[in-house]
Amino acid sequence: MCHILEVKDLCKTYVVNHEEKYVLKNIELNIKEGEFVSIMGPSGSGKSTLIYNISGMDRMTSGSIIFEGNQLDNVSEKDLSKLRLNKMGFVFQQVNLLKNLGIMDNIILSAFMAKKKKRKEIINEAIALMEKADILELANNDITQASGGELQRASICRALMNHPKIIFADEPTGALNSKAANEIMAMFNKINDEGTTIMLVTHDAKIASQTERVLYMVDGTIEAELFLGKYREKNNNRKKREARLTHWLLEKGW
Numbered sequence: 001m002c003h004i005l006e007v008k009d010l011c012k013t014y015v016v017n018h019e020e021k022y023v024l025k026n027i028e029l030n031i032k033e034g035e036f037v038s039i040m041g042p043s044g045s046g047k048s049t050l051i052y053n054i055s056g057m058d059r060m061t062s063g064s065i066i067f068e069g070n071q072l073d074n075v076s077e078k079d080l081s082k083l084r085l086n087k088m089g090f091v092f093q094q095v096n097l098l099k100n101l102g103i104m105d106n107i108i109l110s111a112f113m114a115k116k117k118k119r120k121e122i123i124n125e126a127i128a129l130m131e132k133a134d135i136l137e138l139a140n141n142d143i144t145q146a147s148g149g150e151l152q153r154a155s156i157c158r159a160l161m162n163h164p165k166i167i168f169a170d171e172p173t174g175a176l177n178s179k180a181a182n183e184i185m186a187m188f189n190k191i192n193d194e195g196t197t198i199m200l201v202t203h204d205a206k207i208a209s210q211t212e213r214v215l216y217m218v219d220g221t222i223e224a225e226l227f228l229g230k231y232r233e234k235n236n237n238r239k240k241r242e243a244r245l246t247h248w249l250l251e252k253g254w
Ligand SMILES: Nc1ncnc2c1ncn2[C@@H]1O[C@H](COP(=O)(O)OP(=O)(O)OP(=O)(O)O)[C@@H](O)[C@H]1O
Pocket: 014, 015, 016, 023, 041, 042, 043, 044, 045, 046, 047, 048, 049, 050
């Protein structure tokens, strides 16, 4: 399996009170194509900063990031935006859907911006995605007329519209109840089974136990990683994986 992402010696600093503060320190990380990786660690350890830097949403201070053969530090802002629009999908804790657009219009917006497909094709794809996410009946609703879980499923549909190679998700279940969170994880696992790589930040061991590999960050570094293998709901191994991960996290002082 090849690497979709290769991160070498990544550092990110901020200047706070005239002093340089290291938020990411010499990160070395390879992500295989089709992997489902979660990132855990204490608050402030650098989880969000890591995904913002490796997705090119933020510029690293030093190091190297190769995404599908593209050296991100050499790419212009314009090309980086194009790369993000066409190859990456983003899902956040706050869904960031536009208030003046209905749910379907929010989902199709990025596909119109990519200017690759005809209107009819875009709409048919959005309908198919909403059907899979079980939100088709909400297509014409305002975003105020849907639950948090339904809105998060809509934001995943939005992230999938341009067939991204990788999805970056920053605490996507953080604002949801456990039923809605499980629905989101079922959706992510299905997307991952279909070949999309996923990197997900979470504080929740139940959520991370449904991913393939867990990275544990401390103080701007990846301190350890745990390989759990692909999650298969049918094997009903959820409790075992959760117990294994919790034990590992407790050993790390979580
Ligand atoms: N623009 C900024 N300027 C200065 N420091 C920053 C800036 N953005 C983030 N930081 C600092 O970088 C560190 C890592 O932040 P980050 O949000 O990546 O952590 P996190 O692990 O995702 O935290 P949480 O779990 O609370 O979301 C924190 O100490 C934060 O205060």
